[in-house]
Amino acid sequence: MLRDEEFLYASGRIKVLENRLLSRSVIERVLEAENTEAVLRVLSETDYAPEFEELESVYDFEKALENSMRKTLNTVKESLKDHRIVRFFTLKYDYHNLKVIAKSRILGVDAPENLSNLGDVPVDELIKLGKGEGDAAVPETMKAAFEGAMRLFEETRDPQQIDLFLDRALYEELVELTKKIGHEFLKDYLAASVDLINIKTMVRLKYMESDFRTLEKSLLPGGTIEPAFFEKYFQEPLQSLVEALSSSRYSGVVKEGLENWISTGSPAAYEKLSDDFLLGILKKGIYKPFGLETVAGYIGAKENEIKILRVLMVGKINGISEDVIRERLRDVYV
């Protein structure tokens, strides 16, 4: 069990850095900006200034966002002895790369250049793994996951199986990791994210009129809602799922999100509400003076901020109206 006292230095540092997270008013100003130049002007007054200044073209904004995230992760890492908390957040980038590499391999093309640099495993080593070189310096768990995914593809010839298999492997590793860290906060956060993803998967598959076997394979491990629950409600109308979850802590997300999904046919509102719900859990970190919550909350807040900026940049570059972008915007941490 990690004690709060182990996070004193990191928390002190983060309390200052929290001030530099984007506030609601900065997001509003970006939203109201007339064109991409105006967006860049607003961002040049924020913590993102150095990353955006380096850009040759605004279309490369992904690079700037990635660099800013990497800076944050490095700051947190150098403030902590135990890097497992950071790993909890970076593992998904490695698995994302793994998916891209697996798919490049089955298409017989070179891995694309835009692999994420936010993971712990060097991209070059992953590419080596993709080429089938045995000496790639990739953790055993990821090697096994990659080989398992490739084997499954050989059997089924269905590229979607790679995604499903690697997603499951990622969450299995996350569950293991949170067990090892042994802190309730991360366990609770992971369980909530898994539950919300599983609910989404079930509704999506219901719309696609899939069978329960497909759902069973798509459900992620580590949630608090049992597969038996999904099996039961998979056969029933969506409204009964909403009612069944009305006394759970997801009632707000499910009620508003799913009703919106039923009426509009788009999961956008549900996704936004899920993200806001998870951010709500992370927000414990602002009110806690020092501890794991502060650190995890800050990393999560930064990821959320990057998501917001991505929505804003894509929207602004494509000239999408303010109102449409606003609907997609997530809550902010501070």
Add this chain to the structure above:
Amino acid sequence: MEITLGQVLALLGAAMAVFLPGVGSARGVGMVGEAAAGVVTEDPSKFSQTLILQALPGTQGIYGLLTGFVVMQRIGLLGGKLLPLTTYQGLLVFAACLPIAIVGLLSAISQARAAAAGVGIIAKRPEELAKGITYAAMVETYAVLSLLASILMLFGLRFS
């Protein structure tokens, strides 16, 4: 001079009054120092404000030392002529040392937690330093009360 068990117990009391709050204060000042170092890494201008908060959990160690001195003075150690205390007299001195020894240790750590939280206030709103200090200083009350109890007991004892 023959050493009595009473003298040993009295000195043991004095030693505890010094070392337990001392350990608490060292830990406490260290804890607030870590949090303060984190803030100053990102914003060096906050050094002086955080330093005030860091000093707060240090007082328990001083109270302990003061109690230790009073014991030494009362049992004649400072004058070079140690009183021939009986076992029960020694136990009385030992008992008188307990309040500051125990409350000093624990309150220093509690105060450090409040002060480290106060460092967070400074990170966000440096103008509210006084409030952060006040919260941490509230804990001081109980260290002072236990010091008072220990000192009153020691001065109330008669050894002749």
